[in-house]
Amino acid sequence: MNQHVSEYLSTGPSFREGEVIERIESFRSRRPRLRDEFINLAHGAGGKASAALVDAVFLEAFRNPHLESLGDGAVLTLPDGQQLVVSTDSFVVQPLRFPGGSIGHLAVHGTVNDLAMAGGAPCWLTASFVLEEGFPVAELKDIVADMAAAAEAAGVQIVTGDTKVVPKGAADGLFITTTGVGLVPPGRQLSARRVRPGDRVLISGTIGDHGMAVMLARGDLAIEADIRSDTASVADMVERLHGAAPSVRWLRDPTRGGVGTVCNELARATGLAVVLDEDRLPVRPDVGGACEMLGIDPLYVANEGKFIAVVAPEEADAALAAIRSHPAGIDAAEIGEIAEEPASTVVVRTPFGGTRIVDMLVGDPLPRIC
Amino acid sequence: MNQHVSEYLSTGPSFREGEVIERIESFRSRRPRLRDEFINLAHGAGGKASAALVDAVFLEAFRNPHLESLGDGAVLTLPDGQQLVVSTDSFVVQPLRFPGGSIGHLAVHGTVNDLAMAGGAPCWLTASFVLEEGFPVAELKDIVADMAAAAEAAGVQIVTGDTKVVPKGAADGLFITTTGVGLVPPGRQLSARRVRPGDRVLISGTIGDHGMAVMLARGDLAIEADIRSDTASVADMVERLHGAAPSVRWLRDPTRGGVGTVCNELARATGLAVVLDEDRLPVRPDVGGACEMLGIDPLYVANEGKFIAVVAPEEADAALAAIRSHPAGIDAAEIGEIAEEPASTVVVRTPFGGTRIVDMLVGDPLPRIC
Numbered sequence: 001m002n003q004h005v006s007e008y009l010s011t012g013p014s015f016r017e018g019e020v021i022e023r024i025e026s027f028r029s030r031r032p033r034l035r036d037e038f039i040n041l042a043h044g045a046g047g048k049a050s051a052a053l054v055d056a057v058f059l060e061a062f063r064n065p066h067l068e069s070l071g072d073g074a075v076l077t078l079p080d081g082q083q084l085v086v087s088t089d090s091f092v093v094q095p096l097r098f099p100g101g102s103i104g105h106l107a108v109h110g111t112v113n114d115l116a117m118a119g120g121a122p123c124w125l126t127a128s129f130v131l132e133e134g135f136p137v138a139e140l141k142d143i144v145a146d147m148a149a150a151a152e153a154a155g156v157q158i159v160t161g162d163t164k165v166v167p168k169g170a171a172d173g174l175f176i177t178t179t180g181v182g183l184v185p186p187g188r189q190l191s192a193r194r195v196r197p198g199d200r201v202l203i204s205g206t207i208g209d210h211g212m213a214v215m216l217a218r219g220d221l222a223i224e225a226d227i228r229s230d231t232a233s234v235a236d237m238v239e240r241l242h243g244a245a246p247s248v249r250w251l252r253d254p255t256r257g258g259v260g261t262v263c264n265e266l267a268r269a270t271g272l273a274v275v276l277d278e279d280r281l282p283v284r285p286d287v288g289g290a291c292e293m294l295g296i297d298p299l300y301v302a303n304e305g306k307f308i309a310v311v312a313p314e315e316a317d318a319a320l321a322a323i324r325s326h327p328a329g330i331d332a333a334e335i336g337e338i339a340e341e342p343a344s345t346v347v348v349r350t351p352f353g354g355t356r357i358v359d360m361l362v363g364d365p366l367p368r369i370c
Numbered sequence: 371m372n373q374h375v376s377e378y379l380s381t382g383p384s385f386r387e388g389e390v391i392e393r394i395e396s397f398r399s400r401r402p403r404l405r406d407e408f409i410n411l412a413h414g415a416g417g418k419a420s421a422a423l424v425d426a427v428f429l430e431a432f433r434n435p436h437l438e439s440l441g442d443g444a445v446l447t448l449p450d451g452q453q454l455v456v457s458t459d460s461f462v463v464q465p466l467r468f469p470g471g472s473i474g475h476l477a478v479h480g481t482v483n484d485l486a487m488a489g490g491a492p493c494w495l496t497a498s499f500v501l502e503e504g505f506p507v508a509e510l511k512d513i514v515a516d517m518a519a520a521a522e523a524a525g526v527q528i529v530t531g532d533t534k535v536v537p538k539g540a541a542d543g544l545f546i547t548t549t550g551v552g553l554v555p556p557g558r559q560l561s562a563r564r565v566r567p568g569d570r571v572l573i574s575g576t577i578g579d580h581g582m583a584v585m586l587a588r589g590d591l592a593i594e595a596d597i598r599s600d601t602a603s604v605a606d607m608v609e610r611l612h613g614a615a616p617s618v619r620w621l622r623d624p625t626r627g628g629v630g631t632v633c634n635e636l637a638r639a640t641g642l643a644v645v646l647d648e649d650r651l652p653v654r655p656d657v658g659g660a661c662e663m664l665g666i667d668p669l670y671v672a673n674e675g676k677f678i679a680v681v682a683p684e685e686a687d688a689a690l691a692a693i694r695s696h697p698a699g700i701d702a703a704e705i706g707e708i709a710e711e712p713a714s715t716v717v718v719r720t721p722f723g724g725t726r727i728v729d730m731l732v733g734d735p736l737p738r739i740c
Binding site for chain 2: 034036037038039040041042043044045050053054056057058061062064066067071072073074076078079080082084086087088089090091092094123124126127128129130131132133134135136137138140141144145147148151157158159160161162163164165166167169170171172175177179181183367368370
């Protein structure tokens with residue numbers, strides 16, 4: 001497993017368990033603050049700078065309880081009691097097509113998965129396109145066909161949309177924004193507030209595949225490897241999980257910022273520790289090798305067809321078996337647990353008996369991966 | 371009123387009533403077809419090329435009854451019978467700020483108005499941002515503050531969002547995509563299928579203000595005029611209308627492509643004629659003057675705070691009075707009626723006793739106005 005600390009990453013050096021408590025004082029409850037005067041790529045990377053931007057600009061202006069939960073979707077209660085989940089994402093990936101998928105697949109899977117993470121059964125999507133003048137119609141048709149195929153496979157309908165065109169040079173090919181609407185079954189509640197010390201952390205499969213596939217597809221790295229994006233809907237797998245482990249506490253798909261950043265969001269939201277075991281993290285050898293060569297920790301590399309689940313310890317085995325029963329879940333693993341201390345912190349236990357703190361992603365080693 | 375036929379516009383020359391029937395044979399039931407290999411600005415202008423793109427690319431791939439209604443929003447029925455309306459729009463206006471508003475106001479008003487046009491009471495919005503590296507954070511904060519103010523005034527909450535950043539040169543400042551969710555009151559039904567010959571066509575105020583304000587704000591025309599965008603939520607006004615005229619047939623906000631294009635969509639959807647009286651179209655003198663100088667028919671110029679309503683003849687007076695009772699509706703007018711013939715066609719009766727056919731917008735005389 002990669003032990004590099006690249007210039008992009010803020011993982012501290014490894015150190016022994018006893019030192020942890022002192023060390024994490026500086027992390028605890030510290031909210032990132034926005035100091036930049038101009039937007040930079042890190043503000044879109046899903047890590048620390050993104051969180052600072054969201055806090056300083058969007059939360060500040062739009063403040064309401066839905067936004068403050070900072071989930072990937074908002075759960076809305078209709079006057080008759082029915083709960084909806086709504087989620088939106090823009091997709092700006094470059095290149096538009098990469099091994100394993102295209103921006104069209106991502107635009108459907110990304111939003112479908114966000115609905116599933118918020119507890120919703122995905123039903124409907126909207127799709128809005130910003131096209132650059134001169135974009136080939138044939139390429140647009142191919143991307144839209146990918147969206148249609150992905151929507152059909154995920155059991156959702158694309159019900160309305162919009163198209164804008166900007167002059168040549170005012171956008172980079174095309175950007176797609178999808179918004180999803182799902183229905184939350186009665187009684188289903190997923191929230192960081194339900195997470196308890198002793199709960200187990202599961203991942204539905206290998207990590208880092210999407211980010212590395214896109215990175216290598218750009219062709220500007222001297223690395224050859226057969227790495228495919230994992231872009232896929234996880235909604236089916238998540239339904240199996242709910243069936244087997246009705247008390248699932250919390251779900252999140254580790255897209256931008258990767259498993260490391262998502263676990264930090266959980267640690268900060270709960271005030272608890274997320275303790276991961278490095279040697280239980282499923283990483284394909286070629287992905288691990290490419291990360292090693294680039295000095296990037298796979299914990300920070302984006303996934304587009306995986307989810308993290310926190311479940312009660314007594315349901316952990318059943319939950320894992322349910323995920324593994326799905327063809328896309330065969331590499332699922334229990335990768336750690338929730339602990340009281342170190343508070344609000346993610347720590348990784350290394351195979352050598354050491355422990356390192358994993359902070360949120362800092363900077364943007366992999367721009368435009370979704 | 372402008373009588374120019376600019377190179378952008380396909381309005382035929384004026385001719386006498388008797389000639390109309392023969393003339394419209396070539397328009398009738400003709401669906402625009404996509405022949406372009408590359409996207410051009412007209413595909414985003416909301417007129418004929420946009421319709422061709424939507425037909426050939428999006429309808430073809432995503433085919434389902436929601437999309438085929440081609441409204442600005444999709445009406446969705448939940449398992450318990452509650453009806454939702456969902457609508458999405460991307461905003462790419464340039465400049466970002468213009469007399470009367472900003473892209474932030476537009477991004478809220480545009481989607482709120484689409485919900486109201488589909489019969490929904492607007493409740494929630496999502497907002498997704500594509501930012502160009504180097505965009506000033508202070509400017510973003512101002513735009514987001516405009517969104518917050520617009521949302522508060524319209525009574526909607528912005529409940530979730532997303533931010534992506536692309537490298538310098540890969541976007542033009544920022545693009546915003548909003549998606550809205552509204553609730554449709556029981557029994558409310560708006561549809562082109564409900565429109566009957568004899569119904570009256572109302573407009574809620576002056577036309578062309580937004581498009582001309584943005585055009586002049588670019589400063590590359592040698593025209594000085596104090597023209598402000600009409601960007602505003604019309605949801606309040608629409609509720610007054612529903613109260614006074616419970617059988618409202620059909621509503622649409624004449625944004626891109628203007629009143630002319632929207633009336634063509636109605637004519638094509640119903641197979642009926644939309645007959646407008648040119649001298650009853652409310653146009654501010656400065657807007658009319660600027661249109662005259664540019665050779666652009668105000669019927670094709672975008673509005674962002676107006677709506678067209680088709681109402682039963684017996685409710686027309688009450689409907690007009692209700693709209694005029696709202697401070698933003700004082701210039702509302704009855705501008706025409708629905709007729710059997712010429713089928714699927716929009717005709718304008720000129721003050722001189724002539725008649726001209728108004729086709730959908732062709733080309734894009736005013737790029738990036740929303």
